[in-house]
Amino acid sequence: MTTAINANFGRLRSVIWPIHRSEFKKFFPMLLIYALIVFNYSLLKAAKDALLITAPESGAATIPYIKLWVILPMAFLSTLIFTRLSNRYTREKVFYIMMCAFLIFFVLFITVLYPLQSYLHPQKLANQLQSMIPSGLQGFIAIFRNWTFTLFYVMSELWGTLIMTVLFWGFANEVTDVKEAKRFYSILGVGANIATIFAGQIGMFISSKTFYSKFALSNDRWGQSLVVICTLIIVSGVATVIIYRHLTHNVFKKEIVDSKPLQDDKSLDLKMGMRKNFAYLSKSKYLICIALIVVTYNIALNMVEVVWKHQIHVVYPYAADYNMYMGKVLTYIGVVSTLFALFICGQTIRRFGWSVSAYVTPVILLVTGILFFAFLLFRNVGFVGTMAGLMGATPIILSAHFGSLQNCLSRASKFTFFDVTKEIAFIPLNKESKLKGKAAIDGVGSRLGKSGGSLIHQLLLLAFGTISASAPYVAILFTTVIAVWILSVKSLGVQFDAITSGAKPQAPTPVKGADAETPTFAHV
Numbered sequence: 001m002t003t004a005i006n007a008n009f010g011r012l013r014s015v016i017w018p019i020h021r022s023e024f025k026k027f028f029p030m031l032l033i034y035a036l037i038v039f040n041y042s043l044l045k046a047a048k049d050a051l052l053i054t055a056p057e058s059g060a061a062t063i064p065y066i067k068l069w070v071i072l073p074m075a076f077l078s079t080l081i082f083t084r085l086s087n088r089y090t091r092e093k094v095f096y097i098m099m100c101a102f103l104i105f106f107v108l109f110i111t112v113l114y115p116l117q118s119y120l121h122p123q124k125l126a127n128q129l130q131s132m133i134p135s136g137l138q139g140f141i142a143i144f145r146n147w148t149f150t151l152f153y154v155m156s157e158l159w160g161t162l163i164m165t166v167l168f169w170g171f172a173n174e175v176t177d178v179k180e181a182k183r184f185y186s187i188l189g190v191g192a193n194i195a196t197i198f199a200g201q202i203g204m205f206i207s208s209k210t211f212y213s214k215f216a217l218s219n220d221r222w223g224q225s226l227v228v229i230c231t232l233i234i235v236s237g238v239a240t241v242i243i244y245r246h247l248t249h250n251v252f253k254k255e256i257v258d259s260k261p262l263q264d265d266k267s268l269d270l271k272m273g274m275r276k277n278f279a280y281l282s283k284s285k286y287l288i289c290i291a292l293i294v295v296t297y298n299i300a301l302n303m304v305e306v307v308w309k310h311q312i313h314v315v316y317p318y319a320a321d322y323n324m325y326m327g328k329v330l331t332y333i334g335v336v337s338t339l340f341a342l343f344i345c346g347q348t349i350r351r352f353g354w355s356v357s358a359y360v361t362p363v364i365l366l367v368t369g370i371l372f373f374a375f376l377l378f379r380n381v382g383f384v385g386t387m388a389g390l391m392g393a394t395p396i397i398l399s400a401h402f403g404s405l406q407n408c409l410s411r412a413s414k415f416t417f418f419d420v421t422k423e424i425a426f427i428p429l430n431k432e433s434k435l436k437g438k439a440a441i442d443g444v445g446s447r448l449g450k451s452g453g454s455l456i457h458q459l460l461l462l463a464f465g466t467i468s469a470s471a472p473y474v475a476i477l478f479t480t481v482i483a484v485w486i487l488s489v490k491s492l493g494v495q496f497d498a499i500t501s502g503a504k505p506q507a508p509t510p511v512k513g514a515d516a517e518t519p520t521f522a523h524v
Helices: 002-009 011-016 021-053 062-088 091-113 123-130 135-145 147-175 178-207 209-215 221-250 253-258 274-282 285-315 319-352 354-377 382-390 395-426 431-464 467-500
Strands: none
Touching: 021 062, 021 147, 021 178, 021 221, 021 285, 021 319, 062 091, 062 135, 062 147, 062 285, 062 431, 091 147, 091 221, 123 135, 135 147, 135 431, 147 178, 147 395, 147 431, 178 209, 178 221, 178 319, 178 395, 209 221, 221 319, 274 285, 274 431, 285 319, 285 354, 285 395, 285 431, 285 467, 319 354, 319 395, 354 395, 354 467, 395 431, 431 467
């Protein structure tokens, strides 16, 4: 494969730009759409944490509660809505409907919900309830107390799940084959990483005292920053819709003509539905392995991030400062991700294949996670104190910075190796399996993973009272989850290589006891 690509493009171009000139009209709009979606995702990622964690009587301990008790039900609901819309409308119309729903919310947030928060947030009732429950359950009250911020957090999370993962990647997988994906997807990752760098820098500038001193329009520095951030999200969202319409109508004309709701496709035996989606997964060993990879990734990352964000909140207790720091982290994530995508990810996939590339992310999370927990748990040991003194920082700041390093490397590998290999794994599936499997795995599977990590944190908080006290047990469970992830990659790699090796396409290996309605592979 590598030799063929080098013959077509030359050694340097095969690494940096393995795109044929005839593919430009298809590739550039896809690149721009993905970059804009990731730009919004990155802005929202920093803003939602700064908004909720620094809210009154809140903190990083609120995150496990919101992800389990609010975001998970909303993920099920939104996936149900998506499947129902897919039954009734074409993929293009579903894209427009979902995008408009998100953009309308962000308009309402900056015009109604945030300005009127003092009237909408039930502070007195929340204070009364807080005095009646154990300290380990305070996250429930914080969710209720700051419910408009909770809603913003939920919509920001669902943007990454529905718009970026389900809608965009579902569309990309529909119009891209495996050979194109091995060339396209790593470059799409570069565009996304550059967008992340821009988002990080813009988030830092908008939240800075310099920006506020020059353009102060109110007494609320963070509130003004939030309005600007949401305005940028709305503008880039509208631009995304315009470019998507151009791409679908002027480039993929045949797909638009052939596009129809899933329930109208007579070649498919099953209608889209939540219960049937998960039943569909249970019948396929191939899809179960993809689901396990997604779930374990989200459990592992969530377990580390809650502890790390608690450290950041200790160091940066104010929302604007917190957002500035997260903007810096996003910038580093974008830079490292770009280097991965340009010089490592694509070459690794083309030279060593799917399996080796899929191992990269869990190995990076395992190594960096162990380092983070080591510096956190042993920060009072002489070596860590000595190292902190040499670096001119306190042990708590040092552990926060090592957590940031862990987050940068793990996120960079996620945005390159993890996303690319996961999406390539979907491509050999037929249309029905892609849509149903992807909706269930990405729409809800990722949420189950995050909620699983959140449930673990809640149980540990109830047992030990604080995030710091529960950290050693988080570290042990984190290592166990990574081991399950690696075993799932090994199993899926064997199946993927067998299907894409040039042999006759076949159905994924059914789970023992499953009936005949098993997802099948389309021709690769």
